[in-house]
Amino acid sequence: MVKNHCLAKSINDASWSLFRRWLEYFAVKFNTQVVAVNPRMTSQKCSDCGLIVKKSLSTRTHKCSCGCELQRDVNAAKNILNLAKASLGHKQSNATGLVTSTLLGETLVEQVTRVNVESPRL
Numbered sequence: 001m002v003k004n005h006c007l008a009k010s011i012n013d014a015s016w017s018l019f020r021r022w023l024e025y026f027a028v029k030f031n032t033q034v035v036a037v038n039p040r041m042t043s044q045k046c047s048d049c050g051l052i053v054k055k056s057l058s059t060r061t062h063k064c065s066c067g068c069e070l071q072r073d074v075n076a077a078k079n080i081l082n083l084a085k086a087s088l089g090h091k092q093s094n095a096t097g098l099v100t101s102t103l104l105g106e107t108l109v110e111q112v113t114r115v116n117v118e119s120p121r122l
């Protein structure tokens with residue numbers, strides 16, 4: 001169905017929305033938090049010094065002039081973690097240009113509480 005260009009965007013949007021709701025549900029269930037961050041430039045930015053290091057999608061290794069050399073996805077994961085920590089108020093050495101979105105929505109927490117009452121096995 002995703003290959004149908006008329007429906008693909010709606011299906012993908014619904015899937016991401018459902019995925020996020022599940023993450024938020026389980027975060028409440030296991031007493032932790034979900035922090036959504038803007039993923040823009042997280043694979044290009046050096047997680048060590050903050051420099052933007054342009055690379056194509058086929059380049060799998062992040063190599064920065066500061067000496068940082070990481071697998072591309074590990075570098076991106078560190079940047080995402082730094083953004084999440086920064087949005088929660090944790091101190092970090094290279095917090096620049098934060099663009100974060102949201103924490104748990106109250107409505108969703110209420111929904112999770114209601115689901116727990118209705119379905120204690122969840």
Ligand SMILES: [Zn+2]
Pocket residue numbers: 046047048049050051064065066067068
């Ligand atoms: Zn660097």
